[in-house]
Amino acid sequence: MNGPGASVPAATDVVTLADVEAARERLDPVVHRTPLDTSTTFAERSGAAAVGLKLENTQRTGSFKIRGAYNAMAQLSAGERDRGVVAASAGNHAQGVALAGRLLDVDATIVVPEVTPAAKIEATRGYGAAVVVEGASYEPAYEHALDIADEAGKTFVHPFDDADVIAGQGTVGLELREQFDPDTVLVAIGGGGLVSGVATALKAHDPETRLVGVQPEGAAHAKPSLDQDRLHRLDEVDTVAEGIADARLLERTFAVMRERVDDVVAVSDTALAVATTLLAERSKTVVEAAGAAPVAALVSGAVDVADERVACVLSGGNTNLTEHAALTRTGLMALDRYVEARLALRGWPTSVADVTETVAERGAELDVLERARPTASDDPNRTPIRVGLEGSGSTHLADVLSALDSHPTVSVVEHSLDAALDG
Template sequence: MAEDTPPVSLADVEAARERIADVVHRTRLDRSRTFADLSGAASVGLKLETFQRTGSFKIRGAYNCMAQLSPAERARGVVAASAGNHAQGVALAGRLLDVPTTIVVPRITPAAKIAATRGYGAEVVVEGDIYERSYEHALELADRDGLEFVHPFDDERIVAGQGTIGLELREQYPEIETVLVPIGGGGLISGVATALDEEVRVVGVQPTGAAHAARSLEKGEIHELEDVDTVADGIADTRLLETTFAVMRERVDGVVSVTDEQIAAAMALLAERENVVVEAAGAAGLAALLSGALDCEDEHVGVILSGGNADLTDHADLVRTGLMELGRYANVRLAVDDLADPLGAIADRLADHGADLDDVRRGRRAGGDRPNRRSLKLGLEGSGPDHLRGVIDALDELDGVSVAAHDLRTDGPFGRRERT
């Protein structure tokens, strides 16, 4: 193999598709007129890996990797480190292939994810406060017990398996011109870029708090972050590794970044317009499309929604944050003469203006508040910033009530915040 030839080929991806064909779902591609209109794209196709087995694309690479183990390797078993989707992909692949599977997770892993992984038949070992310690322990187990270590992305077999999404995209969406792919360690985008020909622009998306890939491609060497800070824990990696870097530098056309707030807005829109629960990492591609991080005007754009394994409490909080970014939700603090008397009038005024009261609680007085007035905090949901602006003004006109402060987006999906 020439020095500049990536370690994964189209033939590898096509072989992976044959290997996993009877195991994975060929997930559907939904066309969205709404997102095309919002972004200016000619069309938008959402690749719904949220409906894949285990709830994410990870089973593709895990099964392709483990199906190629020798009989002796299968008998000894495999070990992996993961607090999320990779764990479940490896666990299910182990059950289907009759391979003993051990998953090492950090102590911060939610109980629901541990239960889901055990439900696929894996032994779960809780070790370490953070993922890096779990990773180290998994390598120690592999060395001590002769287990095969299944890496989440730095493996040609993993990359080839993830690339089967690209083959499906080409068949389901033949006019595709650009595809947006979330990047953590780079396994998914490396496989997709390998599967698609050079006529399709392949662009990666990372949260600003974990944006290492663009720097790596610019510098021509792997750039590692000291730490990460993002709600998108599924793509909160600190760096690429050798396999993914070698593929990406030859085949990926660019990388853009999005904020956590933009990701939350994309999650809210997906829940509302597509009736799909998407984890934060899975919404990164749509966030990039809607934020204008990439010019896709009049293009046919594919967006990979990579997973839907969201904690429902976290998802609800992020959707609320997303609605705020969209100007559809406002926090309002009222100063009222008395807590009891105005509540009925407030409820009637909201009903008259078609706004929903999501939250109400007693607040603390702030500087400048009159001592003989009480503070009341409201969470209001409406159809948009103009609607909510009118609702806030209407509340301010009530007898015995004045708006002391509010927090409202005023200029569109990813726009400026109005605070008073």
């Protein structure tokens, strides 16, 4: 692109409402019409009149990606189906292409970067696709997939920069309008396929519907692209949300977003952790960090939604349980409801009971208790341990730590609650 907006097609030349509606007909017997849950908790925290959560984490394969993948692959010629397809993905598009391949009897090869969670890789193989692990991030995996497609004569199924893929993702918007009728819709952005499709579906029915994209701060390429009216590529990405850790938009998604997306905001990884935690606790919903991005924008105040009907598209729920546990623990710490502390015990191991009893008496939860590696500053006549405690807030946890420190056999050496107490 030589200058601002140069060589960018019009959004209508990429995808239209008619394309999305045609995709819906193809997908109707294949995908779930995912539920929309309402949340008083998130409405109260954000000042919105109402909040709806579009649960694409309950979709087949655990994310919205099956919609676009199947819509694109269902339109391949007989020869293209015989030769098979190849795709590159951090996980969710991989599973969508793999399942679509199984349903359409098309061989699929998926290239994934090394950061892809094992759960996503195993699920992709479970749908019958061949998986190739290549590259430290998405970009080298993407380039390797293009090489495979070129050498083997396979069709490359792009995760976002494809009109049929965008149209398939747009069916989320059709369902959302029928279920909730929002004023503002928050959608995560990686490469922009989902937000482009949803915006196409919703803006065609009501141009006043506000579409806001959400990206992690460590992968925030979309807003510079839209503000400068030219594609902006990041040199590197750094975010816990590997599902939307893209470095750029591409021509088609840029063309649609510049006309149909009203704003893009960025959220921190800590905000993603808090949103993931609140979704699990308050809505009983497990999402991956990328899927929590819209709620992160909502509860962090990144977007003003006062007195509006707001819909958040929870785009995926494919996460390792250990990663989800670690992320929610970070979220609890950010909410001042979890503290890590180093204690020194006299009379090990019988004094461990003093710790557990004191924590229980104060109404807190003991999440971790383990011996710590001694350091030069430790009293050699005391046994260092590390504990993790969950409570109702910083005041509650401070009370628990004070009670532990007052016990004859326990000393609190250090803890992570200082910042919250200082605040």
